[in-house]
């Protein structure tokens with residue numbers, strides 16, 4: 281019997297990041313601006329653990345959005361201080 285990776289999100293798409301993912305597919309742009317940290321965490325979780333390769337690559341592309349790149353730079357700067 282093949283053991284599933286511990287890093288895979290087994291509850292997808294019923295888990296929190298899966299629910300958020302479905303919600304933000306059709307959410308107005310305003311929601312993205314207000315929920316930047318939530319979406320950033322959700323996308324990171326999906327990129328790392330989602331069992332659906334198609335969703336994983338879509339999340340990877342969305343993580344490259346300028347909003348999230350700005351946040352990542354900020355976190356890197358904090359690490360260095």
Ligand SMILES: [Zn+2]
Pocket residue numbers: 289291292295296297298325329
């Ligand atoms: Zn999940």
